[in-house]
Amino acid sequence: MNQTEETHLRHLFDGEPILNVYNDEIINLSVGAPGPDLLQLCVSNMRQATEHRLLAEEREGKYYLFQYGITAGLYECRRELAKFLSRRYLDSVDGKDLILTCGATHGLQLLLCSVVSPNGVIFVEEVTYMIALNVFKQFPLMRIVTVPMKLGVVDLDAMEKIVADEKERGEYLIDEEKIFWAVFYTIPTYHNPTGMTLSPENCKRLVSIARENSLLVACDDVYNLLRYEDVEDPPQRLFYYDNPCDPEYRGGNVVSNGSFSKILSPAIRLGWMECGSRVCGVLKQSGIMKSGGAVNHYVSGVVASLLELGLEDSYLNLLIRTYKERLESLCNILDRYLPRCCSYRRPEGGYFVWISLPVGTNGEHFIRWCQEKYKVTAIPGSRFSNAGRSENHLRLSIAFHKNDVLEKAVKTLCTALLDYARNEIATTGNDTRTANED
């Protein structure tokens, strides 16, 4: 039998030196995760929260935190989370609408295998979170259908037609659990990778498209709380627009899939889904959820204390201050140095900036060349496209590096883009027209 040796990897980005975000020899702007300067604060926060929770367990003397939990997730955690989200969203969130998960990825997988037809359709935006595309490929009986985008968000005119066509086309298996023939996976707020947010008008329209077509909208809401603009009416999650008081309400067509990964630590593996009663009902009966009690029950107890003690609020405030500064620095560099043949739109929150290169430029080719010559890397657009399009784009992340490293890297990237546009495009035969506006 062949024995393969296991390499001692330390984190998800370990392995290839060129993609290792901890490797100082090349600056990696790909990674959507916090760096050590931010994560170090988790030590004292988690210590305090753990101490608080364990003392409470000892006081009560039943040690339920070490027992199988309840299916929807620890009551105290959902109660504290509901209070926290209500404060942060400026909209009331009810603990009974929350189901705890092991993060947004787990939430998405759970939705796909619990409430969507096994031979159904998954609608995705032209560019989307690249690993969600990998998740979808694990459901080979479902068809993945791409919906075009306009100005960095879903094009609802196109979507309406595509959904109607697909609905006509198939015979989808529906029963009392698989209640939706199709799901639209979207990131309406501070999109990954475009950074853009769906307007309130479009949110309303998307909800009515979903209701009229019995579609589930699975909103990946992991960036919603990372808002850097002080505005009177901040963007609301799409869930807000699926209001049970509306006469057209159909029991809930939207799920808000949230996570502590971007607002606390990715390793915590705790998230939540805010769902209407139909979806909640199915999930609470899910064998996978029931068999394990709650998912991540112990951690939910610690996080309940973290929320109760106000530690999560102060940590999130710090993250917002830090990321706001980073985004500003990065955009200021782009405003000054990005070659005129490229363009971008300044996001108001989240982790990512999406750069358009001249139409016809192969972003993958550019990135390989840039890694070699300039020791900077980012993710080329085609990685985010189910159809392998959008190749003339790059995604930059503000999450990992401190300001000084980020500024240096983005300036270098701009120099590289100019060098490439002047010297490489002609020799590779790429088009050099000005950047498109998609």
Ligand SMILES: Cc1ncc(COP(=O)(O)O)c(C=O)c1O
């Ligand atoms: C849009 C989006 N969804 C989900 C995730 C992963 O979330 P989680 O760690 O909660 O599974 C990421 C991480 O980069 C993301 O960008």
